[in-house]
Amino acid sequence: MTAHPGARSIRATPEGLLWEPSERWVRGQKGDVTVVDSRHPVLVWEPDFPVPLYAFPREEVRTDLLRPAENPPRGRHTGSRIFYDLVIAGELLENAAWTFPADDLAGHIAFEWFRRTGWGLDHWYEEEEEIFIHPRDPHKRVDALPSSRHVRVEIGGTLVADTHRPVLLFETSLPTRYYIPREDVRLDLFEATAHSTGCPYKGTARYWSWRGEGNVPSNIVWSYQEPLPAVALIKDRLAFFNEAVDITMDGEPLDRPVTPFSEMLRRHT
Structure with a gap:
């Protein structure tokens, strides 16, 4: 069977990550500040974690609001070592974002979604619909x-x-x-x-x-x-x-x- 020219397939990295590009327009906000505004997000599945998350091209992220994490965690997010604190109007969200140690995802930044952990942003949107807890999996019905x-x-x-x-x-x-x-x-x-x-x-x-x-x-x-x-x-x-x-x-x-x-x-x- 020949794949449709526009079809996308899930790809794997040596680190055990699965990923695929998404065509959804995704935005993330902290308060009234838009931290992420991306038309080229990538869905990422981490090993042993059942739901996906998004990673975004660096140029579609307000990197001026990020600074290298003062207390980066260990063992979180598939061996990631580069974490960022988010600082907005004097408020600090520790380890709110990170990069994956995978060549395929170089130049992309991922964000926490879970507000109750104290790390995540306040609101996420796919197109004009607000999304809660985690991104929806396009392979799930x-x-x-x-x-x-x-x-x-x-x-x-x-x-x-x-x-x-x-x-x-x-x-x-x-x-x-x-x-x-x-x-x-x-x-x-x-x-x-x-x-x-x-x-x-x-x-x-x-x-x-x-x-x-x-x-x-x-x-x-x-x-x-x-x-x-x-x-x-x-x-x-x-x-x-x-x-x-x-x-x-x-x-x-x-x-x-x-x-x-x-x-x-x-x-x-």
Whole structure:
């Protein structure tokens, strides 16, 4: 099969990095200051890290706001040794940016995205849409499909949800999640928590914990009140961690999957 002339393929470096050019216009801001304004970003996948990040041509970065890091970390970002502190209006973000030790990525600077670590910028945009947590992987799909399948959810033998109108969310490399109408969930058996998470594919989720007895992880139920347009069908519906509840679909019990979330749930039991 002949590749399309415009097709791009993932490339590998001797250091174990995977990368490919992106055609998205990407911008990063700290406060009102645009630190990155790039029409030639590169997506980079680091070994043993499941989501990508961006690296940007140096000329599309406000390098005048960067200075060599005073306390560069060790062992972070695949052997990178050159880190930069970001200084804006007297505010210091240590190790906010770095370069990869790969010839293929020479002349590119990468930035932290996670604001909660204290390193990242405040806002990131792809075209005109704000992106959260990490860049979206172009090789990953997230599909929300309405269904008439019969889904039942139990916790410790107690029926907590029963519906014939779920929305099934299929996400590459993760188990199917079953988003259930609120009226089909015994929400009185749960209590709202202050916990929230962000997802670049779905938006910001709020959580509930089980009120009953048993070794049940906290924040086992979640919902997106304002999901991103691509998954608008899950709005206000409730989903459970398959890893920690018993789900039956069309009368067939489903196995509890083992996922990257499994260990997190065990720690919060």
